[in-house]
Structures are given as C-alpha cells and as structure tokens.
Amino acid sequence: MAHAFRRSRFHRIQDALFDERSPAFCYGLAALLAIAFIAFLFPPAFLAGHGAFFENGDASQHVAGWHFYAMDAWRFPLLHTERLNHPQGTSIAFTDSIPLAALLFKAAAVWLPSGFHYIGLWHALAFLTQALAAVFLVRALGARHALAAGCAAFFALTWPALLWRIGHPSLMTQGIILAAFAIYFLGRQGEWRADAAAGALIALSVVALTVHPYFFAFCYPLFLAFLVEQARGSEGWMRQLVRLLVSVIAILAVGFVLGYFGHGGTTTFGYGYYSTNLLTPFCGGKLVACAQETLQHQFGAYQVADATGGQYEGYAYLGAGVLLLMPFALVAGARDLAASFKRHPALIAVLAGFGVYAASNVAYFGTQQLWSFQLPTLFEKITGTFRSGGRFFWPVAYLLLFATLAALLRKRSMAVAVLMAVALCLQWVDTSLLRNRLIAIASAPSSGDLQTWKNVLAQIDKVNIYPAFGCADGDPRVYQFFQRVAAEHGKLVDTGYIARPNVDCAANRRAFDNAFAPRNLYIMPADYADNPFIVPAGFRKASERGECVKWRAAVACKAGVVPGDWHGLDAKPLAPLKEYGNWPAAVLPTQIGKLQDDRLVPAAPDKPGFLSYGPYIVLPPGRYHYAIAYASQADATQEAGRWDIVLNGGPEIARGALRGTGGATERIEGEFDTGGVKLPLEIRTYFPGHGDLQLVGIALRKISQ
Numbered sequence: 001m002a003h004a005f006r007r008s009r010f011h012r013i014q015d016a017l018f019d020e021r022s023p024a025f026c027y028g029l030a031a032l033l034a035i036a037f038i039a040f041l042f043p044p045a046f047l048a049g050h051g052a053f054f055e056n057g058d059a060s061q062h063v064a065g066w067h068f069y070a071m072d073a074w075r076f077p078l079l080h081t082e083r084l085n086h087p088q089g090t091s092i093a094f095t096d097s098i099p100l101a102a103l104l105f106k107a108a109a110v111w112l113p114s115g116f117h118y119i120g121l122w123h124a125l126a127f128l129t130q131a132l133a134a135v136f137l138v139r140a141l142g143a144r145h146a147l148a149a150g151c152a153a154f155f156a157l158t159w160p161a162l163l164w165r166i167g168h169p170s171l172m173t174q175g176i177i178l179a180a181f182a183i184y185f186l187g188r189q190g191e192w193r194a195d196a197a198a199g200a201l202i203a204l205s206v207v208a209l210t211v212h213p214y215f216f217a218f219c220y221p222l223f224l225a226f227l228v229e230q231a232r233g234s235e236g237w238m239r240q241l242v243r244l245l246v247s248v249i250a251i252l253a254v255g256f257v258l259g260y261f262g263h264g265g266t267t268t269f270g271y272g273y274y275s276t277n278l279l280t281p282f283c284g285g286k287l288v289a290c291a292q293e294t295l296q297h298q299f300g301a302y303q304v305a306d307a308t309g310g311q312y313e314g315y316a317y318l319g320a321g322v323l324l325l326m327p328f329a330l331v332a333g334a335r336d337l338a339a340s341f342k343r344h345p346a347l348i349a350v351l352a353g354f355g356v357y358a359a360s361n362v363a364y365f366g367t368q369q370l371w372s373f374q375l376p377t378l379f380e381k382i383t384g385t386f387r388s389g390g391r392f393f394w395p396v397a398y399l400l401l402f403a404t405l406a407a408l409l410r411k412r413s414m415a416v417a418v419l420m421a422v423a424l425c426l427q428w429v430d431t432s433l434l435r436n437r438l439i440a441i442a443s444a445p446s447s448g449d450l451q452t453w454k455n456v457l458a459q460i461d462k463v464n465i466y467p468a469f470g471c472a473d474g475d476p477r478v479y480q481f482f483q484r485v486a487a488e489h490g491k492l493v494d495t496g497y498i499a500r501p502n503v504d505c506a507a508n509r510r511a512f513d514n515a516f517a518p519r520n521l522y523i524m525p526a527d528y529a530d531n532p533f534i535v536p537a538g539f540r541k542a543s544e545r546g547e548c549v550k551w552r553a554a555v556a557c558k559a560g561v562v563p564g565d566w567h568g569l570d571a572k573p574l575a576p577l578k579e580y581g582n583w584p585a586a587v588l589p590t591q592i593g594k595l596q597d598d599r600l601v602p603a604a605p606d607k608p609g610f611l612s613y614g615p616y617i618v619l620p621p622g623r624y625h626y627a628i629a630y631a632s633q634a635d636a637t638q639e640a641g642r643w644d645i646v647l648n649g650g651p652e653i654a655r656g657a658l659r660g661t662g663g664a665t666e667r668i669e670g671e672f673d674t675g676g677v678k679l680p681l682e683i684r685t686y687f688p689g690h691g692d693l694q695l696v697g698i699a700l701r702k703i704s705q
Helices: 004-017 023-041 057-071 099-106 119-140 147-155 159-163 175-187 195-209 212-234 237-258 320-332 335-344 343-358 379-385 389-409 414-430 432-443 451-457 476-488 507-513 528-531 537-544
Strands: 362-365 368-372 463-464 519-523 548-551 554-558 580-584 592-597 601-604 609-610 614-619 623-631 637-649 652-659 666-673 679-687 694-704
Touching: 004 147, 004 414, 004 476, 023 119, 023 147, 023 432, 057 099, 057 119, 057 476, 099 195, 119 147, 119 159, 119 175, 147 389, 147 414, 147 548, 147 609, 159 432, 175 195, 175 212, 175 389, 195 212, 195 237, 212 237, 212 343, 212 389, 212 451, 320 335, 320 389, 320 414, 335 343, 362 592, 362 601, 432 519, 463 476, 476 554, 519 528, 528 554, 537 548, 537 554, 580 592, 580 614, 601 609, 609 694, 623 637, 623 679, 652 666, 679 694
Parallel strands: 463 519
Antiparallel strands: 362 368, 519 554, 548 554, 580 694, 592 601, 601 694, 609 679, 614 679, 623 666, 623 694, 637 652, 637 679
C-alpha cells in the first residue's frame, strides 16, 4: 500500500510537470516569474525613471532624446525633432530613444507628468516580453508543459547577454528574437497558415525596426529563410515573391514615414573591433571564467574573452547551466538533429551567416587570432551601418539554448526534471555577478545635478557646444551633461551626443569664431582652453570680456554677463584665453634639468640629455612661428646645446644650434608648416653634457591656415 501511494505521488508530480498545459497557464507562469525577477532587480524609483543610471552614459542620451522629441511639434518624418542638433535637427532613432515607445507616448504627451520618461519602464517591459516570448518559442518547439514554461522563462530571464545590456534598454528587448524564431517554426511546421506566419514575421520586422535596427537585421533574414523554405516545398516561388514584395513595401513605407532614409549617413567605423570572440559561448561567468583573459573589462569582476577591447559587444556566454545541458541534449536529440538540418537549410544558412559576420574578418578564439583578411569595399555600407557585428551571435546563441531545452523537455522523464533543476541552480549562481552589477547600477541614487543650472538657464534660449559632436575627440560627458541640461530646462541645443553624427566641422568652427549672441550659452571642454590653437575666436573674445567660467570639465560663456548669472554654480572665473601659446620653463617637462630662478638648468653639469621637451600640444594644419628663449655664459663662437621641432615623435621639421649668449637672454625664432596634418608638437632643447645652458621658455603662434 505504501509503495503504491509513493508511486501514485510520483506520478502526480510527473503529471504536474509534464502534462500539456493551456497557453494561459504557461504564459501566466512566465509573467509571474518575470514580475518577481523585475521586483528583485529594480527598485521602484528606477522603474519610475529616477536615479544615477539615467544621468550618465547612453541612458542619459535616451532620456534627453525623448524630452527634446516630446517638447517639439509633430514633424515629418515622424521621428524628427529640431530641438536637438538645432536648427537642422535629427531623428531620435539616433539617440536610441526607442522610437516605438516615443511615438506612442508623444501621442499622449499632454497628459503625462512633467519630466516623465519611459526608459525605466522599458526595462520591465523587456524582461516581461523576454519571458513570454521564451514560452512562445519553447511551445512552438513542442514542449508545452509547466516544466518547459518555467525553464524557458527562467533561462531567458537570466540570459547573460540580456543582463549585460543594462545601459542600452532598446537592445534589451531581446524577446523580439525569440518571437521571430517561434513564428518561423510555427509556420514551417504548419501549425500556423503560411500567410499568417509570413505576415507576422513582416509585422515583427517592422516592430523591430522601431525598437532598434539591429533587431530588424536579426528578424528579416528569418523571414527570408522562411520564404526560401516555403518555396522549396509545395508553395513555389511566385507566392514567395508576392510576400517579399509586400514586406519591402511595408518596410520602405515605415522607414520613409519615420525618416530612417533621410539622414546624411549611417555608416561609421568599428566592424571587426566590436566583434564576438569565438570563445565567448563557453566562458564569461562566475563559475566558468575565461582564464586566459586577464583584463578587467566593463564586466567588472568578470574575466571575458576580449582580444580587441570591443568584443564585449558580442558577449554571448551560454552559462554553466546550459553548458551542462548541451551534451545530454545532443544525445537525446541526435536522431532529430540531422533531420532538422534537412528541414531548415535556409535557416541554418542564415545562422551560419550571422556567426561569420559576428566573428568578422579578424576573428579570435580567446587571444589567438584565427583569420584576418581585407573585406571588399562593396561590404562597407553594411559593415559601417551594423558595425557591432558581435551582436549577430545573439540569435545563434538563443537557438542553441532553445534547441537544447526542447530536445530534453520533449522527453517525459523525471530524470530530465532533476537535470533541469541542477542546471537552473548552476545558471543562477553563474550569472550572479551580472545580476549584482545590474542591481548596483539600478540602485544608485540621483545626483540632482541639473538643478544647479536652473538660474543660468533662466535667461537662455539655446545651448551651443563646441566642437560639434563628431568633429573631435571631446569628452563625451560634456555633451551628455549639457544635452541633459538643455532637455531638462526646455532649451534648444546646437549639437548632440547622437549616433552617426553628420556634421560640417569647418562650418561649425566658423560659427564659433563669430561674436556670441545674447540669450545663448556657449560650452567648450575645459581641456580645450589649454590649447590656444583650437579655441575659436568667440571664446577668446568672451573670456577677455570676463563672460566665461570654468565649471568641472567645461568652459561656459554667456554674452553680457551680469552679477549673479553664475549664482549657484561652483564655478571659477576663466582667465582671458590667448591666441598664442607661451610656455615658461616651469611648466615644461625635463629629462636632466632642474628649476633655478624660473629657468631650467642641468641638474648635473656633466650629464647630457633633453633639458626640455613638450608641450605635446595638438596643432591644427597651418603655418606657425616659434621662439625659444634661452641663455648661456659661453660666447657666440661656442655651441651650448641644440634644439629641434618634431611632430608626434616623427622626423625633425626644424633644428639648429644654441650658441653662447655671454649670459644674455636671446631668442631663436623661425617658422614651420605642419604639412596639412593634425599632430602633437614637441619643441626640444638638448644639453651636450658640458658648459652651461638655461632655458627661459618657448612661444608659438599661428601665422596662417
């Protein structure tokens, strides 16, 4: 009797785990898991859009882009705003402000509270849709019981590539990839009508385009694979050509209305740098680290496979739990594996293409380079647009996960349930560093740093930042902060921290050479003030009138400053900026010298070496006049030392002897041309190890372009 009772209880547990469940039950279970996970990861303040996360990095760009868009009138194309990058404007697709959400919320903007944004909420939506799409996919693959729903949702919610993307919420909407796979399989298996599956894949591709273009690049090839395989079946090619034409019309129409095709350029560098490392599926967690990779990258405590410095973009670690399951899945699904390759050749080809593109033309396994070759120029448009090629491994990794789960979960076995329980625990422990990192980021409180600018912005209509983003290597934090300032206080801004900037840099420089206009705030990175040759005339003139201050990493100027204009800022008055450079001996580096009476002299009279070098200042192309002030007790017939001028440590462009001066201070003067390049400058003086030499300083001014 006891044995029968135990057997009966065993069967009840097995039935509860493996009996087919309704869609409502499975999706409800996934939703509950997602809600619990969201509550575990994110404080309510974060979901409401408050915290340091939204004030820094890419997230500040997303929020500011939405605010500019929400405050602007409706324009055509629909994603265009003139308040950012004014007056030309830009598309908020280039601020990654999630166009789909922006369009929906802009329609209701008049009813939204002041300062509202949806970026925090989108994180919750990303995790919720991730869990629901995981159940959608595992059911499409034939596992429709409670255990399958729970395991699929859990692995999808703890997926390393998802947790890592904190900071880029649009790219966290990875449920789109899972839904595309599910629709593909439902259509190919005949559970959905082919027209319905094709229509759903077209619609999902359009949605993907309005969330992030990379998702479109993942989804649309799956649609094309579906068409090829339908054509190879009973439907033939003509029906597929009609579906293809419908898809092209729909995508072009949406792209035109939203303005995806109106930007001056969408290509940039980075392909090959932002690749995936072929070791990344197998390591990158707490339990399985890439031991040969010693760099502490942006994963913090993680040791990830990153041979280029940018392969974090292709991070697609499967996790210790999935790695445990894969050998068992290969054994359990060995018979179906070969048949799957025959049933889905176009899908396999697409995924193979994704994998090759993700590895790029310079591929690495750990730190070992596997291949390197030059791509033909005809690929530049694609690789320049989708430069973060490593992301294309995400669909491959997801299909590996769900093929593994489906191969095991289609078996009605308590041994599978036990194996899944062990794998779930391993996956949870292995991804703990990523979760902890995410929780720390989401929990960081707001700094409240925008309110200090309220008084300054009260009399301002527009913020102008030099140089325009994309014209130089300025500190991105300056652009991010003042973009936020302008957005928060409802002001225009002339440039922006945006993807794919397309700027006439020469025209931008000329604009800042003009006198500064009233009711405008002018911003420049503070380190530019140390280089007189890259400071526009407008900043020099404003500083001479006492209209500029230095605030943290920025110089801020305002025409017609009156007392109190900078009230509330911890800012310091800026000394007048000069159009020439003057470096006294005290500020110049030295190899063998010491400072004596404000002059550099040899510390040891018998030791040769560079008495001075530097100032390592970057010179725009043009012609320059230089002067070296020095003295020596030797007479004019003797050589007290030598001098030269080099750019970027390259060949000498000018050189000569430092003759004795009889103790008087004299100057060596002349001119040189940079040769049309922009390079760091060194003016060096060399002491031969006998006699005496005293360096007073060096000076430089620009003569012409």
